Amino acid sequence: PYFNLDKNKKYKVVFDIASSPKDSSKLNPLLNAVARLYNMHVDAGIKQKNIEVALVLHGSATKNVLKNKQYQERYGTDNPNLKILEELDKAGVHVYVCGQSASYHKIAKKNMSKSVKMALSALTVLIDYQTNGFQLIRF
Template identity: 35%
Template sequence: MYKAKTLLATAALAAVSLAAHAGTMDSPDFWTTPTVHDYGKIHFLPNGAFKPKPGHTYKVVFSLTQGGKKPDEVSPALDHVARAVNLYVASGVPLSKLKFVAVASGSATSLALDDAHYRAQFGVPNPNLPLIAELKKDGITIAVCGQAMAEHHFEYDWIDPRVTLSLSALTTLTTLQQEGYAFMPL
């Protein structure tokens, strides 16, 4: 009987705790975008483990291979780059200490197209360009794989001017890893 009461009390406490936690997740200020506004939502955990150290420089090369599910949706991979920026800055790391490079290939290749050519290909404005502009403003390099551009039959002069044309994603990733960048596949 005692075990049953203890188990019931523990279950009730867990339910109350879960309900209280769920309520905070629904509040409008639970998710924030402190640096890359409107992109890369985070919920900052001030006491979370493995937080970045404000005095360190962080070098990360992101391999973006996920395009949006629909042409009018931002690439989830590119949005995760914004999330990384927001998490590091919320942890106290200044933008000047973030050496981030994101290279698009595969189904993410089209995110690099300028608006006119994206519209011609997909019939809608390129939803990634506002995010690319925000990331570029914050010092993040966005690149596109030259080989993927050719494979998709996209001309090189169709690339948005804020995006860097790289020889390939393969060489970008390996070259930057040799220079001490951490590899983050998205």
Template identity: 35%
Template sequence: MKNTISAFVLGLFLVLSVDVLAQGPQFPIVKGFGGIFEIPEATERPDPKLEYKILVDLSTGAEDNKAISRWVDNVARMMNLHGLAGVPQENIKVKVVVHGGAIFTLLNDENYKERFEVDNPNLKVYEALKAAGADIMVCGQSMRARNLEVSDLWPGIRVAHSALTTITTYVPQGYVLLKF
């Protein structure tokens, strides 16, 4: 009897474990980054019929410069969360303005390696974000304050006059501001 109960409990554990593992992270919009999970019991979800205009104020530096910044990955997560809820990719308008300590996540591999002794792990995330339609900008004021040139950075960016003026330009146009 004891062995039967133990076998049942072990079997149940294995079935539940396989079920949880089968529901691994999903990447509906930003491929390979920002993995998210379906939450079937969620009653509060994005409305797939709405257009989402989101401006991400990305200023927090990476906690570990040898790994992908959780803040850069969080932009991918945010886009994927909307996609998993059924919002079509064309209805998700995302602009990211990078400044402050986060500016180093935009260094090209040569400059990143010189500073942190590894290739920039964030560039693949930025590439995937751009492929998913995100517009990535860097604050020109932050560049100058850190003696950086456009050639020091990932070539997929646009240079903004400043993060401050980018925010004051897009918020009145209906963009929701998220601070990372």
């Protein structure tokens, strides 16, 4: 590549994910973009300890955090996002859902994937991470 990454530099990014496909049987491609960014940097030689990634889901993406049973009850299909949320969490990505959006969409914490943490708000997460040097990627 023409743009070389500094393999010793710390990369810090927070993703603002506020949309999801209208077709509830489809994976949210923005979650895939988060995984792709993480994986391509690791594949390019960036040590896992040197890449910190967080994301916050809100708006229509809030539904992505539902456990399968509740997702099936609401949308009549399995939640296609659960596996990638679990994989992101296992890789060390900090995954949050906006508490305000969860409340609006009537999603209780007990009905959320264990890979997702409830935040006060998406705004709070975005402010906190940016204050701590994370670069914002908004879709």
